[in-house]
Amino acid sequence: MSEATESAAGYRDAELLPGTRRALTHRVATEQSQGRAPSVVGALVRDGRMVWSGSASMVEGHEPDADTQYRIGSITKSFVAVLVMRLAEEGLVGLTDPVGAHLTDLRVPEVTVGQLLAHTSGLASETPSPWWERTPGTVRPELADVLGADPVRHPAGRRFHYSNPGYALLGALVEAKRGLPWHEALREEVLEPLGMRRTTREPQAPAAGGFAVHPWADVMVPEAVQQTGRMAPAGELWSTAADLSRWAAFLAGGQDGVLPATAVERMRESAAPIDPTAPDNxxxxxxxxxxxxxxxxxxxxxxxxxxxxxxxxxxxDGLGAVAFANSTSGSAIGGFAADLLAIAADAEPRFPTPWRPADRLDPALLELAGPWYWGTSAFALRVSADGELSLARIGQAGRQGTRFHVEQDGTWTGHDGYYGGETLRVVRREDGSVSHLDLGSFMFTREPYDETAPIPGGFQGWNQGLSAGE
Structure with a gap:
C-alpha cells in the first residue's frame, strides 16, 4: 500500500485530530456563551458515522450528551418527506398528483404532492389563529381547521413560500395511504431500520427542558410543550445528536430498504425557485x-x-453536522451547525479517491473520447473507468460540464449541469463509423462544422467563405 493510500485510509478510519476536536469544542462553548442558551449540543459525522460530539451548559458538570433528546422542530419535515418519497417509489402516489386525488374535502385539491414537498404550493405559512405552536392540537382537529377558509397566498408553482400547513397535508396523505398514524409509519418504515430508537413524537428521558431567555436581561423562564395534533408533521419530533447523526448519514447516501440513494439525491436537488433576497438558500x-x-x-x-x-x-466533503439549543431564540442554529462542518472540512479535507485505470473499456466508448465541436465551440468528452461519460467546454468560461450515465437502450442521460436530464445519442453512418453526437438536438462533430456531417441549415465549407477583407 502506498503512502498516499495509507493516508487516505487513515483519514477514513481514524478519529478527528486533537486540534480539530478542540476547535469544535471551542465553537460549542462560544455558541452557548454568546447565544445565551441554557445548553447546546453539537455532533459531527464523517463518512457515515458520528466521530465527535460535544456540549456546553450553564451548569458545570451537568452538560447534556449525544443521547439527550431535544425537540427538533421543522427537521421533522425531512422525515415526513422521506415517507412521501417512499410512497412515490412504490407507485402509490405521484409527485405531480393533485393532493385532492388522495385526500378528500380539501379547499386546495389541485395543489400537487411535489409542490407541498417543495413549499411551492402557494399555501399560507401558518394556520389561522391562534398560534399553532403554542396551542394544543384539539384547537384544530380537522385538516379544514388547519387550512382555514382562505389558505391560498400565491399561485401554485410560481414561488417558494414556506408552508407549515402544507406538511400537515403530507402527514395526512401518509396516514391515508398507510392506514396508520404518520408517526407509527415513520417508526416502522424509517426509524427502526436506521436504528434511530431515540427519535420519538413525545419526549423520553433523558430530555432537555425548553426555555425562553429574555432578550435584554439574563433571566429565563420555562416554555410549555404542546402536542400539536394535525400540525405535528410540521415540527413535533424529538431526537438526539446520536440519532440525527444517523439521519445525516442517511441524507448523504440513502439506505436500501428505506429509500435508495437515487431518491435521496433527488430530494437534495433544488425544486423551488430561488428567492432573490436570499440567493444562498x-x-x-x-x-x-x-x-x-x-x-x-x-x-x-x-x-x-x-x-x-x-x-x-x-x-x-463526506461530512454532516448536528446542532441543538434549548432556547426559543438567541442562537443562529443553522450557522452554528454549518460552522461545525466547516471546521472539520477545512482542518481535515477529504482525500480524493485514488485514480485507477479501467480494467477494460468498451472500444465503442473509447472511440468517443476526445474533442468534439458544437459549431465552433470546443468540448472534451471523457470516459471514466466505470463507463460513465462527461462533457465539458475546453479552455473558456461558459456552461459547466455534464456527467452522463448509460441507459439500457445504449443512450446516455445527463446527470447534472446544463444538460441534466437530456439524452445523448451517438449517430453512425451506414458503414458504422461515428457521424456525430446528438445532444438534445444539438450536434457535436469531430471538426468545427464538419463537412461530412448533416449540419442543419447547410454549410458551404470553410474554403467557400469570404476571404479576409471581402
Missing part, C-alpha cells in the same frame, strides 16, 4: 439547501418554543 423535496463557505449543504433547521435544531450534510 434553496429548497429541494423536504430539504433545505444552503450555499455556505463555498460548500453545498442540504438538511434542515428547526424551532419550536424552547428549542432550536439544525442538521447539514456536505456530500462532497
Amino acid at each position: 434553496g429548497y429541494g423535496l423536504g430539504l433545505q439547501l444552503l450555499r455556505s463557505g463555498g460548500r453545498s449543504l442540504a438538511g434542515h433547521t428547526g424551532s419550536m418554543p424552547g428549542f432550536l435544531a439544525a442538521i447539514w450534510v456536505s456530500v462532497a
Whole structure:
C-alpha cells in the first residue's frame, strides 16, 4: 500500500485530530456563551458515522450528551418527506398528483404532492389563529381547521413560500395511504431500520427542558410543550445528536430498504425557485439547501418554543453536522451547525479517491473520447473507468460540464449541469463509423462544422467563405 493510500485510509478510519476536536469544542462553548442558551449540543459525522460530539451548559458538570433528546422542530419535515418519497417509489402516489386525488374535502385539491414537498404550493405559512405552536392540537382537529377558509397566498408553482400547513397535508396523505398514524409509519418504515430508537413524537428521558431567555436581561423562564395534533408533521419530533447523526448519514447516501440513494439525491436537488433576497438558500423535496463557505449543504433547521435544531450534510466533503439549543431564540442554529462542518472540512479535507485505470473499456466508448465541436465551440468528452461519460467546454468560461450515465437502450442521460436530464445519442453512418453526437438536438462533430456531417441549415465549407477583407 502506498503512502498516499495509507493516508487516505487513515483519514477514513481514524478519529478527528486533537486540534480539530478542540476547535469544535471551542465553537460549542462560544455558541452557548454568546447565544445565551441554557445548553447546546453539537455532533459531527464523517463518512457515515458520528466521530465527535460535544456540549456546553450553564451548569458545570451537568452538560447534556449525544443521547439527550431535544425537540427538533421543522427537521421533522425531512422525515415526513422521506415517507412521501417512499410512497412515490412504490407507485402509490405521484409527485405531480393533485393532493385532492388522495385526500378528500380539501379547499386546495389541485395543489400537487411535489409542490407541498417543495413549499411551492402557494399555501399560507401558518394556520389561522391562534398560534399553532403554542396551542394544543384539539384547537384544530380537522385538516379544514388547519387550512382555514382562505389558505391560498400565491399561485401554485410560481414561488417558494414556506408552508407549515402544507406538511400537515403530507402527514395526512401518509396516514391515508398507510392506514396508520404518520408517526407509527415513520417508526416502522424509517426509524427502526436506521436504528434511530431515540427519535420519538413525545419526549423520553433523558430530555432537555425548553426555555425562553429574555432578550435584554439574563433571566429565563420555562416554555410549555404542546402536542400539536394535525400540525405535528410540521415540527413535533424529538431526537438526539446520536440519532440525527444517523439521519445525516442517511441524507448523504440513502439506505436500501428505506429509500435508495437515487431518491435521496433527488430530494437534495433544488425544486423551488430561488428567492432573490436570499440567493444562498434553496429548497429541494423536504430539504433545505444552503450555499455556505463555498460548500453545498442540504438538511434542515428547526424551532419550536424552547428549542432550536439544525442538521447539514456536505456530500462532497463526506461530512454532516448536528446542532441543538434549548432556547426559543438567541442562537443562529443553522450557522452554528454549518460552522461545525466547516471546521472539520477545512482542518481535515477529504482525500480524493485514488485514480485507477479501467480494467477494460468498451472500444465503442473509447472511440468517443476526445474533442468534439458544437459549431465552433470546443468540448472534451471523457470516459471514466466505470463507463460513465462527461462533457465539458475546453479552455473558456461558459456552461459547466455534464456527467452522463448509460441507459439500457445504449443512450446516455445527463446527470447534472446544463444538460441534466437530456439524452445523448451517438449517430453512425451506414458503414458504422461515428457521424456525430446528438445532444438534445444539438450536434457535436469531430471538426468545427464538419463537412461530412448533416449540419442543419447547410454549410458551404470553410474554403467557400469570404476571404479576409471581402
